[in-house]
Amino acid sequence: MSWKDYLYFQKQDRNAIILLLFLIVLCGGGFIITKLVKDKNIPALNEDYITEFDTFQSRLKTIEAEENQTHSDKTYTQSYPEYARQEKLNSGEIIELNKADTTDLKKIPGIGTGFANRIVKYRNLLGGYASINQLKEVWGVDDDLFDKITPYIVLQGKPNQIAINKADFGQLNKHPYISYKQAKVILDIRDRKGNIESINRLTLLEEFTENDINRLKDYISFD
Template sequence: MHWKDFLYYRKSEKLAVILLLILIVLTLILNLILSQRNSRGVIFTQNDSLVKVFEEFQRNLSLREGIDVLDSAHVVPQNEGRSNDGLRSKKLSEENSPDRDAPFPTAEKLDAGETILLNAADTAEWKKIPGIGSTFASRIVKYRNLLGGFVSVEQLREVYGIDNELFSRISPYIQADENFRKLRINELEFKELLRHPYLNYKQVRAIMNLRKKKGNIASIHELVMLDEFTSEDIFRIEPYLAF
């Protein structure tokens, strides 16, 4: 059999093949036309919706501009009139106020010879001393609370910022008292003793160890024997200890 025999068709077969090819071409052309028409329709629909939105925006903008014009023509003058009335009434009230030209009140200060109590005075009383303001008054009271009270006026030198010059100015206005709190050295716990400014960690630990070894501490002389305490430490802490 020769290969040309495969290309031989009868007349009816040729007609069928031609019709099939025509149908295929028509199908492709129809699909192409429909796809183009659908895409155009989508684009047109989208463009049409955008146009409608833009037209709606223009109408709203026009209406808003008209309202603003009306507001500026009618509302603003009324508000201006009210604000002017408010300014006039405020001006009249200020003119009639008795404290209009009054100077800024100054803190009352002590005169020469007047004094305050070292441990009883609060911050307001401390500020009455010439040279003492809010900052120093707050520092003094805070440090006094840590100590449990001042034993002497000289302890004010330990407050941060009070130098010899300032101390010499304020000391004549201060009267010492004995209203300070003592430490129950045999009853207080470690943390409670450590809060006192005159006791450090090593000293408190030495006190606790001494209590464990022999029981209650009888006098300051037992602390003098400890290496953790200097003579200066003993001098400062002795007035605060209760045995």
Template structure:
């Protein structure tokens, strides 16, 4: 009768063959792992090489653009001449009343506009001038000109030059600088208190929501508002409000 040990008994040659077979299996596994790692490294190198090549092409493109946009300065003496000449041009522009940099926070206007400035004694009309005319005033650039015209349109026109103080950014110093170049023309529009819609009245800078509501309540009770004196009796309007609104209201 055979014992279970008989199944695991091998001759000497059989044992040698099994050992060699195990060694081959181990070597095969090791070689497979080595080859996989090497393939991964090669793929990474290929990707890196392509990235490096793209970067070099981009760098060469930047150099080509710089060589076209800016002159090549061969030595120190030429460089000093180029920088000095540029600074002299900037000083000349500033002395002529222009700015070489945009500065929206400046109290004297902002970006370089290239427009011819008014001479002393010359003026523009307060309400009939467009942004191009406003930029002719020393100290007024594109940003201030745009703000002035937009605010003027909301008002329906300026009654007095002093109303420019209400434009955002125009302080006392800038106002004093531009005042001599302005002339009031009386070309402003009145608003029809009894016919305009709620939203139309609310668009005017001198009227707020509570004041417009009070006007409509008065219109509903009386039919029409007869004069500004009736508005002066309402709690929603101060004496200062009435003074500012008086030129603009039409009953």
């Protein structure tokens, strides 16, 4: 065996040796550089400067905290404004149902914005209330709420009426008490037989029940 045989390595062994040598050189270089840096005459920072810098940082943090708190307070105030509490009617005080606006209706104990809007909207569709009992037809008004609010309500005057012999299909069908089919029948009778003279004529039609007639009698005229 010659001395060359001792220097022969397989490919994997050669790669491992090269890597090892690279690491040795790298570590040695790092050590030398660190040694040179430590040996240099680097003056220490002035202690007074360090103290002033720390004081400046502390003051800056205090100012930022105060600004954040002020911004937070403003945001809270703007997001949650205070509203005046809605005054409610006392016992014995009343409002007129067909003249009251939503602000008046909200004074009734148990009535909020939602119910006030629905009551007014349904009143406009009807042309006015003919009976306080019609409030039960407003969505959400059950018997308990009805009994609670009626002591504060009075009803005066008569609702607006539809001229049944002059109104067109849209005007008839718009009313809550007249269905699409009923509006078509009214127009058909007018076209074939002329004006409808009284509500008794409607009682002869199968499209109108007794309940329909009772609800409509306050809302139609035969002029």
